[in-house]
Amino acid sequence: MHRLGKQLKEQLVKRMSIDNPWWLRGTIAEDYKDLPSRVYLDEFYPLVMDRSVRRAVILMGPRRVGKTVMIFHTIDKLIAEGVDPHKIIYISIDTPIYNNHSLEELFLYARQALKQEDNIDGYYVFFDEIQYLKDWEVHLKSLVDTYRSTKFVASGSAAAALKMKSNESGAGRFTDFMLPPLTFFEYLHLQRLDNIIVGKLADAVPYDTINIDELNRLFIDYLNYGGYPEVVFSEKIRSNPGLYIKNDIIDKVLLRDLPSLYGITDIQELNKLFVHIAFRSGNEFSYEKLATESGIKKEVLKKYLEYLEAAFLIKVVKRIDQNAKHMQRVTSFKIYLTNPSLRCALFSPIDGNDDFIGSMVETAIFAQWIQGGKSDCYYANWTKGRDKGEVDMVWLEEATQKAFSLVEIKWTDRFAENPTELKSVFHFLENNKEIKKIIVTSKTVKTHYQLTEGEIVFIPSAIYAYWVSDFLFRNKRNELLL
16 A cells, blocks of 8 residues: 655545545535435435445446435435444545545545544445546455445446446446436426326326426427436526536546547547537438548447447447348447437527427437336338338347337327328338337327227327336336345
């Protein structure tokens, strides 16, 4: 371990006291107390409290989704339930004075700051932004094995990279927890606007709304501003989302996080690619076309797409044909932003009549599935002679690889009023007769259309987005409680 000089040690101890105000006051800072809690706190907290299994908890998620706030709300809850505040340690790894120190050294210095150097039992230790420590997973596993009665929690923003290292080095020692951007369900819930949604237990679609026009207004607000808790509750940030989201989220990921994690040297090239994709979220791309339009070599493009997915900024979706068969060679794919408000930050807010509203509604609905941890769907696209078509979202049975469910996303009532115009959907159903669940979204209409193959359920896009995000959240909660 490093031997600290007296002056440096005094500075480090002072910094730790600032970062852990509950050591002196017995409570977290008021500005954190006043912030609303993410709904995921009720699932995260039991993992922190659980000492029956010797595991560290890895809290993952993109920048600014509220990981640090959730850590402080967890600390607040620990104190409220009787945990000694002097047994709770918070350390943000990206704090400059903590640079070049191992996790074990930082744990020691915190105990020294508490004048409990020789007491190693019963702590709750939170390491924030852990991805900035090289080989963090090796350090953390060692701590878990050495300090058996201390609970370690780590958070980080490079979700995929963290998960990869967690799986490789933390098998049996780490429990991963993903905190996504706000879903539409949580967006309404945090603002206490849930009363616009009503349950319909006897219906195939379990939700309706008391005012579809108002719900659509809120949905468009969500498209523009809804991904990040601070944006939702700050009129100042909403008035200039580009300043906040672009500078504090996008730029830091593209210009700082990804270059440091993956050794990227041409950050302007990466930024140019992301802007190109963000403008066309929900479109079909190919490596050849992307390479031509961006001027980036295909081999480099593939790496950049992997990095952007690792940062939870985009999701690449694979293509199948009209028979639900995989392409033998990957020539094209769709790319979605994981959060529709990223586009607003880069360009401008949209309204219900904007030229890009269709692709952004599609992006938002896909984001509900991504953020719920269920992004294993495909899109269908085919061209055969004069016949061509596309279906937005298709799910395949894992064992048989046969299609069993599809969703076609529309921001218009036209197809609910004239279902026979859904030519691509009908063509796909003719070739995939096992499909039983068929959903087409609309703007305001909720209805059904009977087919020999089954029933098409038409549902407003905003209600469908709420339904998906609410269902996946409750499903995740049940999985965690098992």
